[in-house]
Amino acid sequence: MPSYRAHLFVVLGVATNLIGCNSGWYSDEGLDEGLDAAPTDATRPDAAADAGADAADGAPDATDGEAALPRLDWEALAFCAPEGVPAGLRAWRGRPGPFQVDRA
């Protein structure tokens, strides 16, 4: 199924980048200064768990040369969903915002 494989490669490619935003692959200049108490990775499954889940879901194995690519981490995207909005901001749903820009 060539089209299926093409889609899979695209998804895996995006996943590589998206998971990266939560996993400390980036330059870390001074990151520790404000992040000592930050629970950024607390909920993210570790690499071993990811690998196990991949195998269980029938994702490509090592013989396909794709095993190193992580799956899309939906947890990292949760803030996009309504329930991912912090509770204090959810209270504003359906109400006018607290900032007023002059339209004149």
Place this chain on the structure above:
Amino acid sequence: MNDVQRTWFRQARTEYTAASLVAEMTHWLIRLGVGPDLLVRATRVVSDEVRHATICRELYVHVGGDPGPVALNPRALAHADDPDAPTHLRAITAAGELACEESVALTVFRMRLENARDPMAREVCEVILRDEATHRVFAWDTLDALTALVGQEATRAWVRPRIAWWLRTYLGAKLRPVEPTFPPEDLAFGLIDRRAHWAAMRQTVEAQVLPRFQSRGLLEAEATPAMLIAELEALGGVPPGRSPPATA
């Protein structure tokens, strides 16, 4: 409006303005086709700034501020520098300015948190401090990504004459001989004495911001704050690349 109210009112406006400016930059980054990782992080920064604006306004109301809407000037909500430049150069300006601002903000909020004793003020400072660390990394990573896109020489040619302007708030500040000090009950809401505040911002520029431009080859190694202050004074309040207004 007292000093505590004024501090958090201004901070609420600053955070909302940051949300708008990063959102505009995010649009430019999308148009430039930078990696999806950077785009997702950019949208996260926008979300964070909206949240910061809201909690700062809540703190302003908590200390007796007007609970009505916070008025904003629409002109402050869009990037003003280099309006006629191509998108990639405007994005570099936006990233460079953001890198400067977020680097200094991290220092300022660390100081706010050290002073804050009021529980709500502490919570606000903790949230913002934690987020500012990721924002600073994002800003410098964005500058790096744009440098890779545009090329080192072209980026340096654009960035170098603008660094002093981007740091004008910190380099150009002139303190009065006697600055007012805040009583302990005001400091407990995260205020910082003005002298310490300006000194810390200037020190952050010298110890953290300039070295990062230098390590990227965007600023010569021998550059000093004094040199940039002289450049700033030579600009006469007019951004680089823009002619001074004609006089009649």
